[in-house]
Every structure is written in structure tokens, then in C-alpha cells.
Amino acid sequence: MLKTFTGPALLTAAAPLLAAALLPASLAAQSAMAHFDASSKVFRLDAANTTYAFGINSRGELQQVYWGGRLGASDTPPTPTPRREWASFDSTYTNTPQEYGGWGAGLFNEPALKVTFADGNRDLVLHYQSHTETPSGLDVVLKDISRNVLVTLHYFIDEHTGILGRSATIENRESAPITIEQAAAATLVLPAGNYTLNYLTGRWAGEFTLNQEPIRHGARVLESRRGTTGHQANPWFAIQSAASDEDHGEVWFGALAWSGSWRTTIEQDQLDAVRVTSGYNPFDFGYVLHPNEKLETPVLYAGYSAHGLGGASRLLHAFELRNVLPRTQKTASSPTPRPRPVIYNSWEATEFHVSEAGQIALAEKAAALGIDRFVMDDGWFGQRKTDNAGLGDWYVNQEKFPHGLKPLIDRVHALGMDFGLWVEPEMVNPDSDLYRKHPDWVLNFPGRPRTEQRQQLVLNLARPDVRDYVLGFLDKLLNENDIAFLKWDYNRNWAEPGWDQLPAAEQKKVYVAFIQNLYSILAELRKRHPNVEIESCSGGGGRVDLGILRYTDEVWPSDNTDPFDRLTIQDGFTYAYTPQIMMAWVTDSPHWLNKRTTSLAYRMLSSMQGSLGIGANIDKWTPDDAALAKRLIAAYHEVQPTIVQGDLYRLISPRNGSEFSATQTVNAAKSQSVVFAFIHSTQEGRGFPLLKLKGLDPDAQYALTPIEGKAAADSPTTASGAFWMNHGLALHDDFRGDFQAAAFRLDRK
Ligand code: GLA
DSSP states (O other): OOOOOOTTHHHHSSOGGGOGGGSOGGGGGOOOEEEEETTTTEEEEEETTEEEEEEEOTTSOEEEEEEEEOOOTTOOOOOOOOOOOSBTTBOHHHHSOBSSOBSOTTOOSOOSEEEEETTSOOOOOEEEEEEEEETTEEEEEEEESSSOEEEEEEEEEOTTTOOEEEEEEEEEOSSSOEEEEEEEEEEEEEOSSOEEEEEEEOOTTOOOEEEEEEOOSEEEEEEEOSSSOOSSEEEEEEEEETTOOSSSBOEEEEEEEOSSSEEEEEEEOTTOOEEEEEEEOOTTOOEEEOTTOEEEOOEEEEEEESBHHHHHHHHHHHHIIIIISOOOGGGTTSSSOOOOOOEEEOHHHHTTOOOHHHHHHHHHHHHHHTOSEEEEOSOSBTTOSSTTBOTTOOSBOTTTOTTOSHHHHHHHHHTTOEEEEEEOTTEEOSBSHHHHHOGGGBSOOTTSOOOOBTTBEEBOTTSHHHHHHHHHHHHHHHHHSOOOEEEEOOOOOOOSOOOTTSOGGGGGGHHHHHHHHHHHHHHHHHHHSTTOEEEEOBTBBSSOSTTGGGTOSEEOOBSOOOHHHHHHHHHHHHHHSOGGGBEEEEOOSSOTTTOOOOOHHHHHHHHHTSEEEEOSOGGGOOHHHHHHHHHHHHHHHHHHHHHHHSEEEEEEOOOTTOSEEEEEEEOTTSSEEEEEEEEOOOSTTOOOOOBOOOSOOTTSEEEEEEEESOBOTTOOSEEEHHIIIIIOBOBOTTOOSSSEEEEEEEEEO
């Protein structure tokens, strides 16, 4: 019998870089159970509504035997038995669902690990060697059948959600180097069946599009080869059983905690088995492991829900809030991070034309609206007048801020707000002092062109001197200025990813070392400045993943701030990520991207679905605009914890050309709920459908209060949870027309 797990281990054992210090003490109270049955040789992890079981089969491989709804305490999962050879073409090694298969013997499906030894041998067959309890969970050690390559599989399970954390440490105890060509965090196996795969893809200004397709024979590869997470695909998946929908049925889901090139392969083999393998992207991968060196993989978090995609995302949101997101010193002991301050950001209003007087004028207007945090975006540093120059030169531009940042920051503080600043630390413009001094600091292959994107190059953060420079300037900036928040941007992907200081065979280490150094800079900054909060931005949502989210408090989901487009982006976003981190600004109308005209109320309500910000040119707002925004910001502040940390129900999806959409959130105590309803573009004056609410206490009485808009004239103002869920909330007959929005709160009496 293994002892009880404790929560923080979810984040600490697998990767020392994971900033355990940032986790709240309350996590130590969590527990979940694992045990090993010596007679059947089965390891079993149980937590919340989930059981995960795997064991040692007669050949000595680790084999998964069950992953799904929680089994009875006295139930015995099946004994792991190698699957027989189906034909001479279907080897037993391929048919047996290995927990972490090395490429060797007769394995034809996706391996978890592939290596080349110094003598040219490429056969790797991993067998169980030992297991240990760790203070945080369970480690199982595998070893090759003849070579001294050890793989330690780390397992954790979260008591509240049943979400597993899996990762691996690969160690070379041979006397010569080995090259790792492929290394996954884990392979996960589903019971044979018919499934639908859900995954998120996108592009700049169009992130987080939900795709749904049947899983068929062959492999579906989701990946980034860009050195970063990427807008184009997000490292999240959810696999639904045939009978599952938004609210019902079985869903298996996962998210890889890695901000570099990644790959998730979902394959259905010739015998219909479905497996998911996720980790470092094997494309252009080649990590040389010298004797006694180790490589750690990222962590794959994976969970199971019996309540459809909605249930799956509610579990992930709760897990992210409690177990992934960092805390500042001020909130170190709270179980979840504090709701985000309502920000003002001047980017869309001023772009690069920032100045002391201009920013102070905006700050005064922002404070009058009830804004908590004033953020100055790009343009304040070096010779930054456009995006042609200045990145890398992180000194305050004297023309724009002759007295430094202090007068602006002091004014912002005097107005009752805290101050945030934009940085893009990993980048350099060729037109910068930094590049003129250190042209060798960028990713490049000597003698080859250096491909620019947005007139910028990527600093090779894997280099210790570059890492020290980046940490040094950020630390100095935070020491010299009273800055509460950094918007950390990253506005291109890699090209020519050379690291010519290393021997030729080792240069591909850049894919791992760059991201490890990024994480270590973020961890060190947070240690030195424990109340500074950070946003992960990458031209919008290009770097959103559970790796960066251990160090960053929020993300910028998209540069597309059109309130209607955002409804779909936000809907897709919430399949994987909590609304707590989903920053959403209200900007100007007509919108710069698509010229769509919308009312301020509609824009406000679209942004209030997440963590609200204002990004409009408020210098041009009328007194009526300001009054409306002020009223809605105050209303938002009152219910914000319910919106961003409550259980989210996607009542009507905005996808697939829907005329309407609606969401609802309910707080943990079921004492408050907030409903948003949007009309997109309708034909024939169609009215809004009756909204059957979810997740309320059927026996409690709830009072309905409009935040914006009206309920039907004959709607009760107070009714039971049963009424709101069974009869539903009827909106006013006048709620018609294009791009209309309404919002309500329900409070238990
Ligand atoms: C990126 C960000 C924007 C803004 C600009 C500044 O595009 O996503 O929000 O900060 O950079 O250059």
C-alpha cells in the first residue's frame, strides 16, 4: 500500500523548474490515493471520480489496464497480460497498450521514447525495474533489457479533479553518449470504441477554433514546429465517446505543459485501439545525453469526465486555478489566485505614440471609470517609434519620457491604480544597440540568412549570457520602477534555429534549453519580485499552455478584439483554459480589423465574460459612454469571482453560424450565478430562445437582477433553482436585432 499523495507534488517532482514556492500552502491538505497490488502487480491511482490503473505484465513491460470512472475500492482491475500476435504483421508489442513504449522489438505505433546508441544500436525495450513512493506521488523506474538507459515515470493524481500528471526522466548510465530522437511525457490509452476528437487550431487574430472530427484509423498529429506553443494549434485535446455531448457522456482530455515545439499524436491502430502520445516534438529533435546526464520531459495533464465536454472543461478550470496558476506573495495562502484587476491598456488608442502627457491624460480618464490597473504597451523604450527598431534596448526613451517613468507611475498610483508595462524580452530588432553589439546572440546558422519576421530576430535564450542579460534587464527594470505587472510579449516564431557555440551534434538541444531558461527567468523574477504579476502574450494567443501558466497569471487570447469575433475565440478558449486568465478588452467601434460597428454595451458584455479590460481610446468617449462603462465595471467587480472562477456552462454555442450564444457561471457555494446572452445576426426578427440554466441548487430561491437588458415582462424576479433550470429564463420580447447583449445575476435569497 502506498501512502497518501499530497497536492503540491503535482507540480514539483517531475520538473524542478516548476516553482513550488509559488504554490499555496493550502494545497498540502489535498490527498488522493495510489496503491500497488503485489499479487496482480497492478498500480492503481484513485481520486475524485477517476481511476487510473496500469501494471507489470508477464514480459516485464508496463501496461495500462484501465482509465475511466472511479472503480469500487474492492474491485480488481484486469491483470496486465500482453496482447497476442493477431497476425505475423501485428506484433504483440504493437498490440499491447504500453504505458511508455521504447522504439524497439516489434513496436509499430508511436513510441514514447526513441534513442540511438553510440554504437549504432537503435533498439530500446523498456521493462519494469522498481518503484518508489515519493513525498509527492509515485515513481516507476523502467530499464532497457540490456543497456543502462533508465526511464523514471512520474505519476500524480489530483484529489479534487482526478486529473493525472505524467512525465518521464530519461537517464543515460551507459559509458558513451546516447541521442534521444523522440521523448514523450506519456502515452495514454482509451478503451476500444468510437470517438470524436476535439482540438483547438487557429491563426493570428483567429485563435482557439474548436475542431470536432471522428477518430479514424491512422494518426492525427497536432503540433508546433515553431519553437513555441503557436497560434496554429494548442496543446490540448479532448476525446468524446460516441454518446457524449456538451453535458453528458464520457470524455478523456489532456493538456501538455510545454511552451516549445510540441507534438500530440492521436492514433487508432489496425485493431481499433486508440492511443495518445504527447511530448517534445520529434521533428528536428536530437538531444545528446552524456553519461550520467538526465532529460526531463514536460508534464502531460490528463483527466476524465462523465459529464461531457462541459464537465471536462470545468475540471480543467478548477485544476488550473488550484494547481497550476502561480500566486503572488500577497495571495500565497489562498486556494485560488485573486481575480484579475480590471485594466486599461493604451495599445489600440496610441500604438507606439506613447508620451508622459498622453499616458497621464489616459490614466486620469481610466481612473474615473473604476479601472484598477493602468498598463503602458509598446513604444516606451530605446528608439522605438515603429516596429522597425528598438527591441533589445530596454532603457526608457528620453524624448517620450524625459524624466523617466516615475512621473507617470506616481500619477497612476495617486489615481488609485497600479502600473503595468509591456516588454518583449526574447526579441531583438537588427536596428538596435543590442544587436549591433551582439549579433551572435540570435538564433542563426553562421553564414546563412537570418530570416526576419516583424523586422525582428529571436535571441538565443538557451545561451547562458543571453539568459543573464534578459534576467538582468528585467530585474533592473523592476528594481528601479514600481511596476506591478508585466505584459510579456513574443511576436514571432523561430527560423534558422542554430546554436553554434555547441558542437554540431548537440545544437538541437536549443529546443529544450531555450524553454527551460525562459521558465527559469520567469521563476527567478517572481522570486525576486514576489508581488509582480505577468501576462503571457504572443501576438495574441500564441503562447497559452499549462507550462507558461505556472509562471504567468493571465494571457492575451487574441489581438482580435472585435466583440463578436471574440465570442467564438472565448468559447474555444474555455474548452482548455479558465476564464480567470482570459483577458478581454473593450476597444473602439467600428473595429479596426473587420469594420464591424457594435454598441458599447455589447462590447462591454462580450469582454465581461472573461477578465475585463478597456483598450479603447477613452479620450474620445462621450460622457454617456464613460457613464455606461463605469456602471458596468462596477457591476462586473461585484460578480467577477463568480464569472472567472465559477463553474462555466456553455448554454448556447456561438459556433457554426449560430444566431445566438449564451454562457452561465455558478460559484462553488451555488449562491450566485451570472448569465450572458448575445444575439449575433438574426433573420426574420427571431427572438431569443428560453435559457434553461444549469448548476443551481434546485431547492434554493434565487433573485434575478439584470446587469444589462431585461427579462420577459412576465418573468418572476425570484424563483427556485428548479424553476430557472426547468422552466428557464425568458428574455424580454424587445431583445431582438443584430449584435445585442444582455446579462443577469442570480443571488440566492
Ligand atoms: C503584439 C500584442 C499587442 C501589442 C503589440 C505591440 O501584437 O499582441 O497586444 O502589445 O504586440 O507591439
